[in-house]
Amino acid sequence: xxxxxxxxxxxxxxxxxxxxxxxxxxxxxxxxxxxxxxxxxxxxxxxxxxxxxxxxxxxxxxxxxxxxxxxxxxxxxxxxxxxxxxxxxxxxxxxxxxxxxxxxxxxxxxxxxxxxxxxxxxxxxxxxxxxxxxxxxxxxxxxxxxxxxxxxxxxxxxxxxxxxxxxxxxxxxxxxxxxxxxxxxxxxxxxxxxxxxxxxxxxxxxxxxxxxxxxxxxxxxxxxxxxxxxxxxxxxxxxxxxxxxxxxxxxxxxxxxxxxxxxxxxxxxxxxxxxxxxxxxxxxxxxxxxxxxxxxxxxxxxxxxxxxxxxxxxxxxxxxxxxxxxxxxxxxxxxxxxxxxxxxxxxxxxxxxxxxxxxxxxxxxxxxxxxxxxxxxxxxxxxxxxxxxxxxxxxxxxxxxxxxxxxxxxxxxxxxxxxxxxxxxxxxxxxxxxxxxxxxxxxxxxxxxxxxxxxxxxxxxxxxxxxxxxxxxxxxxxxxxxxxxxxxxxxxxxxxxxxxxxxxxxxxxxxxxxxxxxxxxxxxxxxxxxxxxxxxxxxxxxxxxxxxxxxxxxxxxxxxxxxxxxx
Numbered sequence: 001x002x003x004x005x006x007x008x009x010x011x012x013x014x015x016x017x018x019x020x021x022x023x024x025x026x027x028x029x030x031x032x033x034x035x036x037x038x039x040x041x042x043x044x045x046x047x048x049x050x051x052x053x054x055x056x057x058x059x060x061x062x063x064x065x066x067x068x069x070x071x072x073x074x075x076x077x078x079x080x081x082x083x084x085x086x087x088x089x090x091x092x093x094x095x096x097x098x099x100x101x102x103x104x105x106x107x108x109x110x111x112x113x114x115x116x117x118x119x120x121x122x123x124x125x126x127x128x129x130x131x132x133x134x135x136x137x138x139x140x141x142x143x144x145x146x147x148x149x150x151x152x153x154x155x156x157x158x159x160x161x162x163x164x165x166x167x168x169x170x171x172x173x174x175x176x177x178x179x180x181x182x183x184x185x186x187x188x189x190x191x192x193x194x195x196x197x198x199x200x201x202x203x204x205x206x207x208x209x210x211x212x213x214x215x216x217x218x219x220x221x222x223x224x225x226x227x228x229x230x231x232x233x234x235x236x237x238x239x240x241x242x243x244x245x246x247x248x249x250x251x252x253x254x255x256x257x258x259x260x261x262x263x264x265x266x267x268x269x270x271x272x273x274x275x276x277x278x279x280x281x282x283x284x285x286x287x288x289x290x291x292x293x294x295x296x297x298x299x300x301x302x303x304x305x306x307x308x309x310x311x312x313x314x315x316x317x318x319x320x321x322x323x324x325x326x327x328x329x330x331x332x333x334x335x336x337x338x339x340x341x342x343x344x345x346x347x348x349x350x351x352x353x354x355x356x357x358x359x360x361x362x363x364x365x366x367x368x369x370x371x372x373x374x375x376x377x378x379x380x381x382x383x384x385x386x387x388x389x390x391x392x393x394x395x396x397x398x399x400x401x402x403x404x405x406x407x408x409x410x411x412x413x414x415x416x417x418x419x420x421x422x423x424x425x426x427x428x429x430x431x432x433x434x435x436x437x438x439x440x441x442x443x444x445x446x447x448x449x450x451x452x453x454x455x456x457x458x459x460x461x462x463x464x465x466x467x468x469x470x471x472x473x474x475x476x477x478x479x480x481x482x483x484x485x486x487x488x489x490x491x492x493x494x495x496x497x498x499x500x501x502x503x504x505x506x507x508x509x510x511x512x513x514x515x516x517x518x519x520x521x522x523x524x525x526x527x528x529x530x531x532x533x534x535x536x537x538x539x540x541x542x543x544x545x546x547x548x549x550x551x552x553x554x555x556x557x558x559x560x561x562x563x564x565x566x567x
Contacts, residue, residue: 011324017324017325017326018268018325018327019058019062019237019266019268019325020062020065020066022235022266023036023062023066023235024066026234026235026264027066031234031264032234032260032261032262033260033261035068035232035234036062036063036066036067036068036069036234036235037063037068037069037070037071037231037232037233037234037235038058038059038062038063038068038069038070038071038233038234038235038236038237039059039070039071039072039073039228039231039233039236040055040056040059040060040070040072040073040094040101041073041074041075041108041224041227042074042075042090043074043075043076043078043081043082044074044075044076044082044083044084044086044087044090045078045081045082045083045280046086046280046283046284046295047086047089047090047093047295047296047302047303047304048089048090048093048094048303049280049283049300049301049302049303050271050273050278050301050302050303050306050316050337051270051271051272051273051278051301052303053093053097053271053303053316053320054270054271054320054323054325055237055238055239056094056097056099057097057099057317057320058237058268058325059237060094060099060100060101061099062235062237068234069102069104070099070101070104071101071104071105071106071231071233072091072094072101072104072105072106073106073107073108073227073231074087074090074106074107074108075108075223075224075227076107076108076109076207076208076209077108077109077217077218077220077223078203078217079203079205079206079207079208079217080203080205082208083208084208089295089304093303093304093307096303096307096313097303097313097316098313098317106227106231107209108218108223108224108227109207109209109210110230111223111226111227111230112210112213112214112218114226114230115218115222115223115226115227116170116214116216118226118255118256119166119181119199119200119218119222120163120166121255122183122199122255123159123162123163123166123181124159124163126159126184127183127184127185128162128181128182128183128184128199129152129154129155129156129157129162129181129182129184130154130157130161130162130165130166130169130179130180130181130182131152131154131155131179131180131181131196132154132178133152133153133154134177135177138152138180138198141187142187142192142195142196143187143192143195145190145192148187148188149187149195149196150187151187152182152196155196165179166181166200169181169200169202169215169216170214170215170216171215172204174202175202176203176204177201177202178202179202180198180199180200180201180202181198181199181200181216182196182197182198182199183196183197183199183222183252185251191244191247191248192244193221193244193245193247193248194247194248194251197219197221197222197248198219199218199219199222200217200218200219200222201216201217201219202215202216203215203216203217221245221248221252222252224236224249225249225250225252225253225263225265226252226253226256228253228263229256229257229261229262229263233263234263234264235263235264235266236249236264236265236266237265237266237267237268238265238266238267238268239267239268239269239270240267240268240269240270240327240328240329241270242265242267243267246265246267249265250265267327268325268326268327269325269326269327269328269329269330270329271320271323271332272329272330272331272332272493273301273331273332273334273337274331274332274333274334274335274490274491275334275485275486275487275488275489275490275492275504276301276485276486276487276492277301277493277499278301278493279493282499283295283300283301283302285500286300286500289500291500291503292486296308298310298481298483298552299484299485299486299507299508300486303316307527308539308541308542308552309483309539309552309554310341310345310529310537310538310539310552310554310555311341311554312341312344312345312348312529314344315337315340315341315344315345316337316340318340318343318344319336319337319340319341322336322340323336331491333561334485335560335561336561338555338559338560338561339559339561341537341554341555342537342555342557342559345529345531345537345554346381346531347381347382348379348382348529349379349529349530349537350378350379350385350529350530350531351377351378351379351380351530351531351533352516352517352519352520352530352531352532352533353376353390353423353468353469353470353516353517353520353532353533354468354470354478354480354514354515354516354517354520354532354533354535354538354551355397355398355399355469355470355475355515355516356399356480356511356514356532356535357399357400357401357511357514358397358398358399358400358470358513358514358515359397359398359399359400359403359441359442359443359444360395360396360397360442360443360444360472361395361396361397361398361428361443361444361445361446361469362394362395362396362443362444362445362446363394363395363396363428363446363447363448364431364445364446364447365447365448366394366448367394368394369394370393370394371391371392371393371471372391372392372425372453373389373390373391373392374389374390374391374392374424374425374454375387375388375389375390375424375454375455376388376389376390376423376424388519389519390424390470390517390519391471391473391474391517391518392425392471393471393472393473393474395471395472395473396422396469396470396471397469397470397471397475397515398414398444398467398468398469399467399468400441401413402414402467403415403430403433403441403444405433405441412464412465413465413467414430414444414446414465414467415430416430416431416432416433417429417430417431418465419463420463420464420465420466420467421452421463421465421466421467422448422467422468422469423466423467423468423469423533424454425453425454425469426448426449426452426453426454427449427452427461427463428446428447428448428449429446429447429449430444430446431445431446431447432444432445433445468533468534470515470516470517471517471518472515474517474518475515475516475517475518476515476516476517476518476520476521476549477512477513477514477515477516477548478514478515478516478521478548478549478550478551479510479512479514479548479549479550480510480511480514480538480551480553481508481509481510481541481550481552481553482508482509482510482511482553483507483552483553484504484506484507484508484509485504485507486503486504486507487499487502487503487504488502488503488504488505489502514551520549521546521549524544524546525540526540526541526542526544527539527542528540529554530551531557532551534557535556535557536553536554536555536556536557537553537554537556537557538551538552538553538554539551539552539554
């Protein structure tokens with residue numbers, strides 16, 4: 001809780017977080033001609049998760065707020081791991097959250113010729129060399145933070161030889177891993193990133209955009225800042241792990257920039273979420289090993305997974321606003337994300353009646369064959385959403401958990417000889433039950449009081465319990481997928497051992513015989529959100545068919561975060 005309060009306190013008196021304030025200061029100082037151009041540079045090697053959302057909400061949001069522009073640039077410098085599937089998914093996810101890059105769609109591969117030419121120039125100036133050592137040898141020679149590195153035996157290779165080898169590397173004459181191009185900076189630098197970083201490596205996999213044109217590909221630290229410069233980016237906003245990379249970013253950019261224009265890197269904290277992992281490698285492992293049902297599994301923190309879970313764009317943006325942008329790492333509570341989702345859906349989700357674990361209720365004194373239509377509010381929080389009608393008949397479905405033969409003292413639902421109200425309908429009184437050979441209740445019998453229908457004078461009679469219900473003859477059977485947190489421990493990334501052993505075995509439970517009211521069944525549309533009365537918030541899954549609707553549980557009604565904040 002303290003972490004969240006601290007993060008919310010980082011907004012200054014002008015309502016700006018520290019990144020926005022830095023942007024305002026730069027604009028006021030007239031830097032870069034008073035321009036603002038941000039960028040979001042995802043790698044097309046996986047699906048975006050909620051941590052990426054925090055990043056591009058800042059990138060696009062700051063541009064919108066201060067009259068600038070934001071580029072979408074794919075960092076497509078590793079054809080071994082990239083796919084157009086990821087490119088299209090990333091575009092879709094950004095649009096889903098309500099942002100657009102207009103005509104500013106770029107790729108790092110757009111700049112391969114300029115980057116190659118810059119590398120050649122650095123070789124000619126004696127600032128780069130071809131190294132034939134193995135990756136293990138290079139890593140060993142880099143030293144440690146307390147011990148200087150050692151010069152490569154190829155560091156003083158003649159310029160002409162470096163140029164020849166680099167050109168031949170790009171022609172495909174050498175095997176992958178046999179050579180790299182390194183910047184010649186300082187092997188004794190306190191910053192490990194300055195110890196002759198690798199600029200290019202050999203990759204012979206065809207690129208999905210450029211084909212076989214290139215056999216050498218730039219490393220992130222070399223390509224990123226230069227791409228920002230080529231595009232006119234003024235503010236390169238990224239996460240805290242790039243703080244030690246910033247001097248190298250500036251070192252390379254200054255090979256191109258002058259006083260009139262130079263991109264600036266600003267770092268903020270990553271989004272870390274309890275009961276979740278954000279590592280792309282671990283998420284990929286979960287998918288490949290079948291521990292989840294794909295990248296859009298509703299238990300995944302991917303935007304596709306959250307969308308299928310029923311989370312809304314506005315709730316995600318509100319959550320990001322609440323946790324804020326700071327200069328220190330924090331572990332954000334998933335309860336705050338759930339609170340944001342619940343707050344949003346409470347205002348927008350239509351209320352419907354669904355019975356997840358049905359048992360039949362028979363009103364013995366209700367006329368057989370009779371049907372009445374009961375009026376239900378679509379959303380008590382917003383009466384402008386209107387009402388809909390729901391059939392009421394002699395035989396109904398209610399939740400099995402709403403009846404107990406021998407209830408505890410404070411059980412306010414149905415039990416023998418006790419009165420309860422059926423929501424929007426009548427007061428009823430249990431008169432008996434029917435059990436099967438195993439002693440399980442098959443049917444519950446009750447009588448109804450015809451004077452207590454909602455809207456009639458008798459409706460004022462008070463009873464403590466109210467049950468939701470569905471008409472048995474008109475109900476439609478549905479599947480309910482009840483999702484919970486993917487991991488059983490609060491911070492799986494901090495635990496020792498195999499993270500897969502920390503998975504929550506009860507993260508998915510499926511009910512196949514739920515009963516839904518016909519009004520809902522007629523309106524099944526994938527992605528629509530509903531509140532199941534007394535049960536929680538649910539969303540229609542893409543697997544739904546008219547014959548078999550499928551719903552995913554988004555979040556329960558209980559708001560633990562709101563209770564914590566009231567303490």
